Amino acid sequence: MLTRRALFTVPLTAAVSLALFALASRSPFDPLAGYLGDRYLTMSTADKRRVATELGVDAPWWQQWATWVSHAVTGDLGYSRTYAQPISAVLAERGPWTLLLSGTALAAAIVIALAAGMWAGLHPGGLLDRALAAAATVVQAVPPFVMSLVAVTVFAVSLRWLPVAGLTDPGADPTFGQVARHLTLPAAVLTASLLPWLLLSLRQSIRAAAESDAVLGARARGIPEPVVVRRHILPVALGPFTTLIGLRLPELLVGAAIVEEVFSWPGLAGSLVTAARELDFPLLAALTIGTTWLVLAGSLLADIAHALLDPRVADDA
Amino acid sequence: MAVAVLATVAAASACATVPASPSTPADGVVLADGFDLGGYNPIAGHGEAGESKLYDGLLRLVGGDGMPTFEPALAAEMPTVSDDGLHWVVKVRDGVRFTDGTTLDAVDVAATYKAIFDPASASPLATSLNMIESVTAAGPDAVRFDLRYPYAAMPTKLLLGIVPSERLSGGRASESTLNTAPVGTGPYKLVSLRPDQAVFEANEDYWDGAPQVKNLTVVHVPDDNARAQRLIAGEVDGANLPPRLAATFTDRAGFEVSSNTSADWRGVSLPAGNPVTADPAIRAALNRAVDRQSIVDHVLAGYGRPASTPLPEVYGAAYEASATFPFDPAGAERILDDAGWRRSADGVREKAGVRAEFTVMYFPEDTLRRDLAQAFATDADRIGVRVSVQPADRTTLPDRLSANAGLLGGGDLPYDPDPQIYSTLHSSYAQAGVGSPYDNASDYVNPAVDAALDAARRTTDADERAAQYRSVQSAYVADPGCVMLVFLDHTYVSRDTEYTGSTPILEPHSHGAAWGPWWNLREWTRS
Numbered sequence: 001m002l003t004r005r006a007l008f009t010v011p012l013t014a015a016v017s018l019a020l021f022a023l024a025s026r027s028p029f030d031p032l033a034g035y036l037g038d039r040y041l042t043m044s045t046a047d048k049r050r051v052a053t054e055l056g057v058d059a060p061w062w063q064q065w066a067t068w069v070s071h072a073v074t075g076d077l078g079y080s081r082t083y084a085q086p087i088s089a090v091l092a093e094r095g096p097w098t099l100l101l102s103g104t105a106l107a108a109a110i111v112i113a114l115a116a117g118m119w120a121g122l123h124p125g126g127l128l129d130r131a132l133a134a135a136a137t138v139v140q141a142v143p144p145f146v147m148s149l150v151a152v153t154v155f156a157v158s159l160r161w162l163p164v165a166g167l168t169d170p171g172a173d174p175t176f177g178q179v180a181r182h183l184t185l186p187a188a189v190l191t192a193s194l195l196p197w198l199l200l201s202l203r204q205s206i207r208a209a210a211e212s213d214a215v216l217g218a219r220a221r222g223i224p225e226p227v228v229v230r231r232h233i234l235p236v237a238l239g240p241f242t243t244l245i246g247l248r249l250p251e252l253l254v255g256a257a258i259v260e261e262v263f264s265w266p267g268l269a270g271s272l273v274t275a276a277r278e279l280d281f282p283l284l285a286a287l288t289i290g291t292t293w294l295v296l297a298g299s300l301l302a303d304i305a306h307a308l309l310d311p312r313v314a315d316d317a
Numbered sequence: 318m319a320v321a322v323l324a325t326v327a328a329a330s331a332c333a334t335v336p337a338s339p340s341t342p343a344d345g346v347v348l349a350d351g352f353d354l355g356g357y358n359p360i361a362g363h364g365e366a367g368e369s370k371l372y373d374g375l376l377r378l379v380g381g382d383g384m385p386t387f388e389p390a391l392a393a394e395m396p397t398v399s400d401d402g403l404h405w406v407v408k409v410r411d412g413v414r415f416t417d418g419t420t421l422d423a424v425d426v427a428a429t430y431k432a433i434f435d436p437a438s439a440s441p442l443a444t445s446l447n448m449i450e451s452v453t454a455a456g457p458d459a460v461r462f463d464l465r466y467p468y469a470a471m472p473t474k475l476l477l478g479i480v481p482s483e484r485l486s487g488g489r490a491s492e493s494t495l496n497t498a499p500v501g502t503g504p505y506k507l508v509s510l511r512p513d514q515a516v517f518e519a520n521e522d523y524w525d526g527a528p529q530v531k532n533l534t535v536v537h538v539p540d541d542n543a544r545a546q547r548l549i550a551g552e553v554d555g556a557n558l559p560p561r562l563a564a565t566f567t568d569r570a571g572f573e574v575s576s577n578t579s580a581d582w583r584g585v586s587l588p589a590g591n592p593v594t595a596d597p598a599i600r601a602a603l604n605r606a607v608d609r610q611s612i613v614d615h616v617l618a619g620y621g622r623p624a625s626t627p628l629p630e631v632y633g634a635a636y637e638a639s640a641t642f643p644f645d646p647a648g649a650e651r652i653l654d655d656a657g658w659r660r661s662a663d664g665v666r667e668k669a670g671v672r673a674e675f676t677v678m679y680f681p682e683d684t685l686r687r688d689l690a691q692a693f694a695t696d697a698d699r700i701g702v703r704v705s706v707q708p709a710d711r712t713t714l715p716d717r718l719s720a721n722a723g724l725l726g727g728g729d730l731p732y733d734p735d736p737q738i739y740s741t742l743h744s745s746y747a748q749a750g751v752g753s754p755y756d757n758a759s760d761y762v763n764p765a766v767d768a769a770l771d772a773a774r775r776t777t778d779a780d781e782r783a784a785q786y787r788s789v790q791s792a793y794v795a796d797p798g799c800v801m802l803v804f805l806d807h808t809y810v811s812r813d814t815e816y817t818g819s820t821p822i823l824e825p826h827s828h829g830a831a832w833g834p835w836w837n838l839r840e841w842t843r844s
Contacts, residue, residue: 084496266512
């Protein structure tokens with residue numbers, strides 16, 4: 001399974017990058033607008049043409065793609081025009097912070113969803129079940145942007161328990177204590193925005209499993225309830241859950257982009273938006289392909305977990 | 318949404334009245350900026366208007382109320398100019414060292430300018446310096462600028478930060494190491510740079526005396542509301558905020574709201590290629606139908622000034638006080654009646670089968686331009702001119718400017734009337750392919766304006782130049798080519814600190830932590 005998936009990555013990466021360059025060339029944005037900023041309006045047409053040639057942004061998209069690929073295969077990812085830095089430096093400076101924020105939020109969301117979703121699914125119609133379903137629906141409806149602002153207003157500005165934004169206090173080094181304090185609020189908001197769909201889907205699949213013929217049969221055979229839950233309900237219910245997590249990783253990035261912006265978190269999710277708006281091709285390509293790989297890795301991990309959890313799933317899929 | 322956000326901030330304001338003291342380094346100021354950090358390369362456009370704290374130009378700005386003036390910085394004295402206005406010689410200050418320990422000389426100055434002209438650098442500054450034919454080091458301590466045409470506003474081009482020639486290795490400006498490891502002669506040097514914060518410290522070796530504010534930390538906070546909240550929580554000492562958000566700080570103890578005037582104008586082009594907007598009566602009537610003061614009060618929350626021409630009052634002697642349009646809708650209607658634009662059944666005027674209708678385009682993401690365009694359309698509608706407001710992005714808007722109006726802006730380089738108005742009003746920019754499509758977007762041709770603009774460019778006599786610019790404004794108001802609407806004020810909020818020394822400055826279009834009360838941080842003193 002691993003080898004086949006790994007081999008599949010190569011043509012997929014090529015296809016995704018090709019599609020990216022083709023689509024971006026049809027974008028309403030002008031890469032020079034991002035590069036020149038306010039001077040885009042004052043620079044003469046002749047100078048603009050010269051700069052476009054010098055930067056290589058006036059070449060046809062397939063030619064830009066070929067240039068990019070020929071460098072990328074040697075490990076040279078090029079320069080980001082937006083940040084005036086090599087792509088490798090942008091990734092190294094910002095990547096870890098996005099991984100930390102998204103990883104923390106995802107892990108917290110999975111743990112909470114497992115605990116609460118299992119309880120709710122096994123006790124359908126109970127007080128907790130109804131409360132969770134209602135809360136999840138409400139939270140789902142609140143955009144992460146609003147949730148962030150409310151969280152900051154309550155916990156940082158009014159109660160002063162946590163800092164408003166940033167990676168550290170201004171001027172401070174990113175020590176464990178500093179980052180942990182600053183991570184709490186954005187990670188909590190991101191967790192809250194991820195939680196509803198994880199929770200509701202797990203609750204749903206546990207209920208479906210609990211009402212399945214196999215479980216009814218198991219109960220009828222007099223198998224003790226804890227064993228039914230552990231051996232018959234959970235493996236079946238967790239399968240779709242892991243697949244869902246793997247598939248929705250890109251959505252995690254979308255939520256992270258908004259949270260990063262509001263909390264001034266120096267991560268890559270926000271850079272992806274900037275790169276797309278300013279048509280910073282090398283950065284956009286690196287981030288898009290990174291996201292593609294993340295989805296592939298996520299679905300691979302999900303499939304492995306699915307195969308391990310549920311004996312009915314063949315592992316050569 | 319904006320209202321909800323304002324309400325959130327206002328609610329927060331009610332709970333916390335006294336700002337907590339921030340955990341900042343001693344002897345310092347912490348500012349929040351919405352712009353990305355880094356990119357500290359003058360060749361790539363950093364500090365073009367003299368706002369850099371890392372670099373000095375040959376000249377620097379002197380602030381205060383009114384028009385900023387120039388004084389020598391890396392120049393030993395003010396530049397001398399030949400009688401024909403084509404050759405400028407600047408003596409370079411002696412004994413100035415860059416932060417890497419090397420000594421400044423004329424070669425560094427010449428190399429900095431040459432790097433901008435080098436096509437390989439793809440410098441965004443190429444157009445704004447295109448009057449310079451060549452820059453040469455005339456000996457170790459003098460630089461000679463030879464110009465393509467006489468250019469009296471040359472001092473504005475000498476604000477650019479100077480870098481050591483050894484750091485100019487050629488190639489694209491955006492790939493230079495100066496972007497993240499700047500080396501200048503300025504009052505501050507960069508200590509550390511992360512995506513979320515830049516830490517600067519005073520240059521103790523500064524040629525003009527080390528600054529008293531020893532530490533400057535700039536944190537990158539892209540979101541407007543987050544900047545406001547970090548101010549309230551006491552995490553930062555100052556930030557630029559949009560007017561309405563800044564106004565929520567006016568009654569808050571421990572904070573000061575300040576605003577700087579700017580030459581940053583917004584106006585509507587009236588293209589000569591459209592039979593309606595090209596009509597002199599329509600142009601004259603629209604200029605009298607717009608209630609500019611009401612736009613300032615309502616769209617800009619009071620932070621701005623009415624604009625009749627692209628030159629604001631701050632230009633002093635070069636400003637013509639009588640060159641303004643009154644708000645006179647009745648007079649505007651009379652002008653249209655007299656010119657034969659008659660109201661049709663639906664209220665829209667018509668003349669010889671042409672309906673008084675046109676489109677005003679704006680950039681879709683720019684909500685201020687949208688609001689201004691709508692205010693303009695409302696006022697135009699009252700006198701029977703139907704204006705439809707339409708978003709258009711940067712790839713399509715320029716091509717449509719010759720037949721459709723645009724809500725445009727300017728004032729990027731305001732420290733002399735020439736860069737402020739020449740390319741907006743001179744007819745040479747009306748020709749296709751000259752300058753940018755946004756230059757003279759109305760394709761306005763007025764020989765009296767052209768003559769005065771050119772005369773003012775050729776002489777360096779201050780009184781003569783001022784007189785020429787006053788006549789530009791009079792000639793323009795007699796036959797306007799667009800509807801100038803407003804000049805924006807830029808608003809800032811700062812927490813009270815132990816330092817004083819901030820002076821006002823006329824700001825260019827760009828603003829942020831580099832401008833505002835902090836533009837002259839090097840001069841601040843501990844109170």
